[in-house]
Amino acid sequence: MEEFIVTENLTKTYGTVQAVQNLNLKVHSGEIFGFLGPNGAGKTTTIRMMTTLTKPTSGRVWVGGFDVVKEADKVKNVIGVVQQHLSLDRDLTVKENIEFHGRLHHLSASERRKRINELLDYVELTDCADRMVDTLSGGMKKRAAIVSSLMHKPKVLFLDEPTVGLDAQTRRRMWDLLRRLNLDGTTIFLTTHYIEEAEALCQRVGIMHHGKLIALDNPLELRKKLGLVTVETLVNGKETRYQYFADREAAKRYVQNLGSDAKTVIIRDSNLEDFFVEQTGEKVGGN
Amino acid sequence: MLTMLKDIYSILWVDLCFLKRHWLSTLAISLVSPLLYLVAFGYGLGRGVDVGGVNYLAFVMPGIIALTSMSASFTGASSKLHVDRLFYKSFDECLMSPISLFSIVIGKALIGVVRGLLSSVAILIVGIILSPLLIVSPLLILVLIMSCLVFALFGVFIALVISSHQAMSTFSNLVILPMTFLSGTFFSLSQLPEAVKVVLYLLPLTHSSESLRAVALGQPFPWLSFLALLGFALFFFSACMVALKRASV
Numbered sequence: 111m112e113e114f115i116v117t118e119n120l121t122k123t124y125g126t127v128q129a130v131q132n133l134n135l136k137v138h139s140g141e142i143f144g145f146l147g148p149n150g151a152g153k154t155t156t157i158r159m160m161t162t163l164t165k166p167t168s169g170r171v172w173v174g175g176f177d178v179v180k181e182a183d184k185v186k187n188v189i190g191v192v193q194q195h196l197s198l199d200r201d202l203t204v205k206e207n208i209e210f211h212g213r214l215h216h217l218s219a220s221e222r223r224k225r226i227n228e229l230l231d232y233v234e235l236t237d238c239a240d241r242m243v244d245t246l247s248g249g250m251k252k253r254a255a256i257v258s259s260l261m262h263k264p265k266v267l268f269l270d271e272p273t274v275g276l277d278a279q280t281r282r283r284m285w286d287l288l289r290r291l292n293l294d295g296t297t298i299f300l301t302t303h304y305i306e307e308a309e310a311l312c313q314r315v316g317i318m319h320h321g322k323l324i325a326l327d328n329p330l331e332l333r334k335k336l337g338l339v340t341v342e343t344l345v346n347g348k349e350t351r352y353q354y355f356a357d358r359e360a361a362k363r364y365v366q367n368l369g370s371d372a373k374t375v376i377i378r379d380s381n382l383e384d385f386f387v388e389q390t391g392e393k394v395g396g397n
Numbered sequence: 398m399l400t401m402l403k404d405i406y407s408i409l410w411v412d413l414c415f416l417k418r419h420w421l422s423t424l425a426i427s428l429v430s431p432l433l434y435l436v437a438f439g440y441g442l443g444r445g446v447d448v449g450g451v452n453y454l455a456f457v458m459p460g461i462i463a464l465t466s467m468s469a470s471f472t473g474a475s476s477k478l479h480v481d482r483l484f485y486k487s488f489d490e491c492l493m494s495p496i497s498l499f500s501i502v503i504g505k506a507l508i509g510v511v512r513g514l515l516s517s518v519a520i521l522i523v524g525i526i527l528s529p530l531l532i533v534s535p536l537l538i539l540v541l542i543m544s545c546l547v548f549a550l551f552g553v554f555i556a557l558v559i560s561s562h563q564a565m566s567t568f569s570n571l572v573i574l575p576m577t578f579l580s581g582t583f584f585s586l587s588q589l590p591e592a593v594k595v596v597l598y599l600l601p602l603t604h605s606s607e608s609l610r611a612v613a614l615g616q617p618f619p620w621l622s623f624l625a626l627l628g629f630a631l632f633f634f635s636a637c638m639v640a641l642k643r644a645s646v
């Protein structure tokens with residue numbers, strides 16, 4: 111399997127804050143990779159280092175085989191980026207924004223026209239082409255930003271929290287769009303703090319905590335390490351206790367033998383949230 | 398070379414799109430204070446006053462054109478750029494594109510030049526109507542463009558290093574506003590003590606207004622001031638490049 115993104119002891123410090131510490135990560139060509147972690151974990155900082163915007167304090171990072179610091183120009187041609195804070199120009203129309211992006215990447219006038227129509231159609235935004243970005247809904251803005259980042263046919267698309275603030279239905283449409291892009295050959299690197307998003311979309315996830323990578327694997331493997339089944343019990347009416355088991359049988363046996371002080375027993379599939387809490391003692395979405 | 402010109406135009410293009418939509422309000426806002434100065438100083442204070450043999454209105458007109466070129470180019474280059482950089486982050490799109498830093502700086506400065514010229518030519522037209530002594534020549538236009546370029550590059554530089562919206566307006570109040578009044582725009586520097594003169598010649602606007610006044614009134618052209626403007630342009634341009642290189646920290 112070919113590695114598309116490789117980091118080697120990638121580190122970024124801001125004053126005394128260690129935003130990213132000794133990150134060693136490989137992202138395969140053609141996969142959807144999820145970067146998971148709570149606020150301030152260092153996800154955006156990592157993306158910014160991978161996309162030439164922030165210089166690492168130490169360590170190295172390669173994208174598409176090019177060193178991001180030394181061969182920034184080559185990296186810029188293979189990456190598409192949708193930033194956490196949508197970096198569209200709000201005073202322009204959707205079309206103008208996309209056109210600008212095409213110009214920035216040296217597309218000819220005819221190529222631009224063709225790509226704009228194609229892509230707007232692809233994300234179902236053709237009707238909004240001439241609307242000002244400011245007047246779009248959150249979901250439309252995200253799609254507009256995706257279109258613009260795809261103008262120059264990047265090999266890898268970075269998305270920083272692409273579904274924050276979207277309703278459940280819009281989020282699923284976004285997932286479909288990302289899957290479609292991925293099937294068409296684009297490697298996808300996305301950050302999220304929605305567990306179900308990582309589980310639904312990503313072949314592999316990396317979990318960040320206080321700037322450190324604390325796990326890296328596919329979601330199922332991570333859950334297996336913990337146990338695929340979770341039992342939640344309310345002890346003494348106050349504290350919820352979590353126990354993990356390899357399968358439902360083992361979980362049931364445990365529940366049958368519980369003492370009388372345990373109430374409200376829930377048996378469910380474990381998830382990445384459980385994994386994260388067990389590893390860190392904190393919740394992904396904050397407490 | 399051709400790619401570079403195309404790149405510069407790409408950077409300018411997006412701001413021109415914005416200007417096409419808002420040119421009237423942009424122009425109107427930039428003309429408010431110059432017109433107020435014109436009324437207050439040209440007609441109010443300066444009525445019947447002579448400076449070095451010319452009436453005060455003819456004297457002050459080039460100064461007002463110079464300060465218009467300063468404020469319109471400075472604001473024109475900096476206002477959208479600092480918002481795009483700090484709040485919308487859309488400036489990151491330029492930084493992540495294969496366009497060179499050189500082209501980005503020039504492109505971003507050119508929108509300041511365009512907006513500066515728009516406003517100062519408007520004031521120039523008012524000047525031609527009000528003051529028959531004003532001589533319009535190709536050299537005048539050249540000096541005007543030079544002046545716009547200096548302050549546009551200055552604006553780009555400030556927009557690249559400023560860290561908040563608050564800082565932007567503080568800067569305008571502490572640097573741009575005093576420069577408006579002190580740079581020989583409203584009075585002749587020849588009456589001032591040497592020490593003060595030296596300080597005032599460190600301000601780029603002094604050289605804009607001195608050169609513009611000399612051409613507009615048909616006096617001998619102060620080539621040194623023109624060279625100084627050129628020097629300021631180079632200085633601010635280099636400062637922009639350094640600021641951009643350090644932007645990715």
Ligand SMILES: Nc1ncnc2c1ncn2[C@@H]1O[C@H](COP(=O)(O)OP(=O)(O)OP(=O)(O)O)[C@@H](O)[C@H]1O
Binds near residue numbers: 153303
């Ligand atoms: N430009 C900066 N200057 C100083 N500190 C910074 C800067 N950018 C990020 N940090 C710090 O680095 C740490 C990681 O921030 P980062 O934005 O990468 O987190 P994140 O995982 O993207 O969080 P979120 O989910 O909130 O977006 C934080 O403690 C943050 O305060």
Ligand SMILES: [Mg+2]
Binds near residue numbers: 194
């Ligand atoms: Mg973030």
